[in-house]
Amino acid sequence: MSEAEAGQRAGVAGRESGVAAVERTRAVAVFALQMGSVVLCGSLEVIGDARWAGVWPMPALLALLVLTGLAISAPAGIRRRLPSRWLFAAHYASVAVICVAAPRLAHDLVVVWWPGSALPYVLLTAVMTGVSYRSWQAVAAWVGVLGGAFTYGSVMTGDEWWAVLPHVAGMVANAGVAWYVTRILTRNAGDLDRARAEEVLRTAQLSEERERARTARLLHDRILQTLEALVRDGWIADDGVRARVAEESRWLRAYLRGDDGDPEGDxxxxxxxxxxxxxxxxxxxxxxxxxxxxxxxxxxxxxxxxxxxxxxxxxxxxxxxxxxxxxxxxxxxxxxxxxxxxxxxxxxxxxxxxxxxxxxxxxxxxxxxxxxxxxxxxxxxxxxxxxxxxxxxxxxxxx
Structure with missing residues (x-):
């Protein structure tokens, strides 16, 4: 393997390392947000004396929410790797379903605690959409779903729809900032990786050029001079051998000048x-x-x-x-x-x-x-x- 090829491979390895670092950062952010959401949801339920235990199927919906949250947290926290986008979609969909189902299944209980206990969880979920998806269209779609579900739940509990708009605006702003910051980090990491790869390649090419120049000096000062002296000074009596040595010496001199291109292309x-x-x-x-x-x-x-x-x-x-x-x-x-x-x-x-x-x-x-x-x-x-x-x-x- 030449030094230039080694430099290219090192540059690719550097880029992969940078991308992996960005992915690990996103995974840690998702893990922190998800664990914070689970703790928040659990603490509010404990404070509320397990108020959902007798309102079926709210326990099943909350269990689904916790399971999808843990499934997201496990690879993000242990392996520092983002899970499947479908798992994120299942989790976000369960949040939206709970926001719509809770006012219908347990209207009296919801009136007591909505939106004080639902809003923090939905906000954290909106921020997580900005971190977990690279496409702004996907982020916008899920924020729209979450905002619509939260607005529906608020209206069902007696709030005016326009009073919910500041909360929805907060979801949009938080998700947008999270997506933008993640995108900037990814772009900067890519730029740094490309700069490092180019520097490694330049260093390898410089080393290869120096080695070629050193080899050229040795060939010129030793082998080429000897071959040309053999032809010039008449040390070879056989005409065929002398012609062959002359041909090789001319080829070697052309090679040292850099004229060793492809005969079919020059x-x-x-x-x-x-x-x-x-x-x-x-x-x-x-x-x-x-x-x-x-x-x-x-x-x-x-x-x-x-x-x-x-x-x-x-x-x-x-x-x-x-x-x-x-x-x-x-x-x-x-x-x-x-x-x-x-x-x-x-x-x-x-x-x-x-x-x-x-x-x-x-x-x-x-x-x-x-x-x-x-x-x-x-x-x-x-x-x-x-x-x-x-x-x-x-x-x-x-x-």
Whole structure:
């Protein structure tokens, strides 16, 4: 695994840790609110001398309320994890049902204690909706249900509906503030996690760049210098071995410059591949592509043009090896004013263009390839004067 990949994994792990921390905070808040609600409900019932014990089915409804509350509190308090949204829905629905059923089932008892004992519990439940749901639509829906149920219970006990509006407004405000604060905490945690992940990735990339620079210095100062000395100073007598070492040294120098891209996606890499293949056959090729290497046009050469140039270059170098009578060629490539130019020059025996010998493949493999991509190709040669092949292809206009 590279250091950059390690940094990315560390960033993802950091983000997961931050999200988990926010979820734990929400779970603790839900646990505190729920336990507070259960204690409040229980204490009011004890103070009221178990007044609901004989009003059926109020004991069953209260038992359902306590059970759903405990089911929410258990994972939130022990495992620091929010339970299912359906469990929250069941609990909130039981609160609303009790607010509607209590005035009908035990109207006289409700008149005594409503809304003093019901309001705190409903308020805490409204706050819990803001903490437990991420969607404001869900929070608004449940606050509407709770507010409507509480208003109905108040009206059934003799209160005017408009007198309940301040209490409902308090539910809306408390739930909204709880939802907004939770959302801000979640967003800030995500921003911090992303910043930490980016910093870890930058550190890993810097370390990788330093390691590559160190490796490049070692390769350049030791191995590359040795390979080029073997070729330059004539220490290798065998022409094939010397050509192979020269090819590898040129590849290594290109790699150290950073020109190790995908041959299928970069015209310069395509041409260098053809040159290396020719060198592998024993041909000495001097490749000059400085004006193409730094040109912005290099990134917008379509694959079909790169393939055509590669085919033309391969055919031209093959002709040098087979027919020129020399083992040296000069390849020059540049891009200027939106035109890509490739030339191959040798100082071999040449030929008379008017009496072109068969088998050179110039018309089919060079001229036709250039014409197929909207370019032109010229071949200048004379007997005993060498051969100069030039291919020019205009590039598509940038979008």
């Amino acid at each position: 015209v310069l890499a395509v041409l260098e591949t053809v040159v290396r293949q020719a060198v592998g056959t024993g041909l000495h090729v001097e490749f000059n592509a400085g004006r193409l290497r730094g040109s912005p046009d290099r990134e917008r050469v379509p694959p079909e043009i790169a393939d055509a140039l590669a085919g033309a270059l391969r055919e031209a170098l093959t002709n040098v090896a087979k027919h020129a009578g020399v083992r040296h060629a000069v390849v020059w490539a540049e891009s200027r004013a939106g035109v890509l130019t490739l030339s191959v020059l040798d100082h071999g025996r040449g030929f008379d263009p008017a009496r072109r010998p068969p088998g050179l493949g110039i018309a089919r493999s060079i001229v036709d390839r250039a014409t197929a991509v909207g370019g032109t190709a010229t071949v200048d040669s004379a007997a005993g004067e060498g051969t100069h092949v030039t291919v020019r292809v205009p590039l598509p206009s940038p979008v």
